[in-house]
Structure formats: structure tokens, C-alpha cells
Amino acid sequence: MAAHPLRVMLVEDEAPARETMRGLLARDPEVELVGETWGARSVEAIRTEAPELIFLDVRMPRMDGFEVLRRLDPDRLPVVVFVTAYEEHAVEAFEVRALDYVLKPFTDERFTEALARAKERVRGSGVESLRRELLALVRRPDARQVGAADFTRPDRVVLDDGGATVVLPPSRITWVEASGPYVIVHAEGREYLVRTSLTAIDERLTGHGFFRVHRSAVVGLDHVREVRPISHGDALVVLRDGTKVKLSRARRERFEEVLRSGE
Numbered sequence: 001m002a003a004h005p006l007r008v009m010l011v012e013d014e015a016p017a018r019e020t021m022r023g024l025l026a027r028d029p030e031v032e033l034v035g036e037t038w039g040a041r042s043v044e045a046i047r048t049e050a051p052e053l054i055f056l057d058v059r060m061p062r063m064d065g066f067e068v069l070r071r072l073d074p075d076r077l078p079v080v081v082f083v084t085a086y087e088e089h090a091v092e093a094f095e096v097r098a099l100d101y102v103l104k105p106f107t108d109e110r111f112t113e114a115l116a117r118a119k120e121r122v123r124g125s126g127v128e129s130l131r132r133e134l135l136a137l138v139r140r141p142d143a144r145q146v147g148a149a150d151f152t153r154p155d156r157v158v159l160d161d162g163g164a165t166v167v168l169p170p171s172r173i174t175w176v177e178a179s180g181p182y183v184i185v186h187a188e189g190r191e192y193l194v195r196t197s198l199t200a201i202d203e204r205l206t207g208h209g210f211f212r213v214h215r216s217a218v219v220g221l222d223h224v225r226e227v228r229p230i231s232h233g234d235a236l237v238v239l240r241d242g243t244k245v246k247l248s249r250a251r252r253e254r255f256e257e258v259l260r261s262g263e
Contacts, residue, residue, distance in 0.1 A: 005032035006119055009051035011068065012083060013038035013060045017104060021055055021083075024111050030119065039063050043071040044244060051078050052122050055102070058084040063191065070179065079122050081114050149185065149194040151204040159185065159192045166192070170209060174239055175219040176201050186243070211255055213237050213247045227256060 008031045012018050018036050025033050031053075037045040040063045046054065058065040065082065082101040100114050150158040157173065159166040173187045178198040185192040202212045212218045219237055228236045233249035247255060 006030055006053055006122060007032055007034045007049070007051045009034055009046060009049060009054045009078075010036045011038055011042045011046070011054050011060075011065065012036070012057040014057070017057075017083065021111065024108060025115070028115065031115070040243070042068050046072060046078070050076070053079045053081070053118050055081050055083050058082055067191075079118050081118050149192070149196060151201065154208065157185075159194065170205065171220070171222060173205075173210075173220050174223040174241065175217060175243065175245055176205070176210075177218075177245075178216040189241075211251075211258055213245055213251055213255055215248070217245045219245055221259065224259065227252075227259070 008025060010018050010021050010033070012021070022033060022036070025031050034049045034051055035045050038057065039060045042060075042063075046068070056065040056068065060068075065084075069077065069080070083104060083106075084101060085104040100117055102111055102114050149160065155169065157168045157170055159168065168187055173185060175186050176198065177184050177186070179193065183194050183196055183198050183201055185194055198212075198216065198218065202218055205218055206212055209221050210218050211221060219239065223239045223241070224237055225240045226238045227247065228238055228244075230236055233252065235247040235249075235252055237245045237247045237255075239245065
């Protein structure tokens with residue numbers, strides 16, 4: 001018996017699949033279900049709850065499973081069992097031998113088998129090797145569409161979206177976040193991965209209806225719903241679509257001044 005229950009999270013947008021997995025997990029006294037989530041919200045949930053194992057749906061609205069993994073700290077990646085209804089995703093996941101997958105619709109026996117294998121990995125000595133292989137999968141050059149962007153004009157932003165050209169008024173951009181050597185532009189419920197730095201975005205947008213609330217994020221002031229204190233002077237900026245972005249203590253006072261003054 002493990003010294004403590006294995007912390008498990010379900011990252012799955014289909015309610016029937018979550019219900020089935022929840023019931024199967026409840027049969028195992030060695031596991032503890034610490035959360036259920038899906039899509040973009042799952043990144044923060046995983047960071048907060050720090051599960052040791054996640055059952056991760058590959059196709060979810062607004063953010064797929066591979067993108068969820070890219071947003072996480074590479075040194076703290078959990079063990080992953082992919083859950084998918086698409087055979088091609090199962091093959092992609094299994095290109096990394098340390099990973100497992102469950103193909104929907106799955107039987108109780110198949111899910112239990114995947115859970116047993118995952119428990120062995122978490123409790124074993126090969127977790128660091130597994131993390132390296134998982135990172136190799138999600139960081140493959142062909143695993144993400146990277147585009148360019150033009151922020152030089154004050155009245156429009158031009159984005160390359162996998163060969164298509166998207167033109168947006170800056171007011172449609174809700175926030176921009178750093179993602180390694182790229183940034184992710186969030187606009188109108190979509191995300192665009194752009195080959196530029198957040199500093200470059202900051203220089204173009206801050207003072208024109210945007211504010212850099214953290215070293216890793218710039219938000220559109222018109223999309224801010226509230227500022228919510230958390231701890232040690234830090235806070236969360238809650239956007240109108242429910243997204244929560246960290247506001248650093250050093251930037252909080254100036255940010256609130258700008259919100260009040262409309263600068």
C-alpha cells in the first residue's frame with residue numbers, strides 16, 4: 001500500500017466520460033481524485049492541485065491536451081494517461097513509449113489497466129525519464145502552429161494563423177501571455193501562437209489600452225472585470241470571460257491607478 005493516496009485529476013470535457021472515470025477511481029483506495037477540469041481552465045487547476053497523475057483528453061474546446069502540457073512547468077509535469085476518441089492521437093501519444101492512452105469508448109478493464117500502469121510509474125524510479133520523453137512529444141516542431149504578427153499599426157493587429165491572415169482591432173485582444181520563445185495572443189475566444197517576445201508586445205501595446213500585469217502577461221484593460229487579492233501582496237486579474245491572470249505585487253499599485261484613471 002502506498003504511503004499516501006495517489007493524487008489524480010481528470011482533464012476531460014465530456015461529462016459522461018468524467019462520470020465513468022470518477023466511478024472507477026472511487027473503487028481504488030490507493031487514489032484520491034483531486035479535481036475535474038477541461039480546456040484552458042485546466043492549466044491553473046493542475047498548477048494549483050499538483051496531481052501526480054492526470055487522465056488528459058486530447059481534444060477539448062479552446063485548448064487541446066498537448067497545449068495544456070506545454071503551459072505547465074516542465075520540471076513538475078505529472079504522469080499522463082491520454083484519453084481520446086481518435087486513433088491517430090493514440091498513436092501519437094504512444095510514440096513516446098513511457099506514455100499510455102485510453103481510447104474512447106473504453107472498457108472498465110482497459111481503464112483499470114492504464115491506472116495500474118500509471119501507479120507503477122509514479123511510484124517507480126523512472127518518473128524523470130518519463131518527463132523528458134513527454135516533453136519531447138509536446139515540443140516537437142510539428143506539434144504546434146507558430147505564426148507571425150504585425151503590431152506596428154495602432155488600429156489593427158495582423159496575425160498569421162496557419163497560413164490564413166487574421167486582422168483584429170487591438171480592442172478584441174483580451175490578453176497576451178509568454179510561452180517560452182513565443183507569445184500566445186488570446187482574442188475572441190481563440191488563441192494564436194506568435195513568434196515574438198512579450199517585451200516587444202509590451203512596448204507596442206502598453207499605454208494603448210493594455211498593461212503588463214506580470215513578467216509573463218499583458219492584459220487588455222477593457223476586458224478586466226475585477227482585481228482579486230490573493231497573498232503576499234499579489235493579486236489576480238479576473239477578465240470578463242473568467243480567465244484569471246496573476247498580478248505581481250510590484251505592478252499592482254500602478255495597475256489599479258491606471259484602471260481608475262483610464263490612462
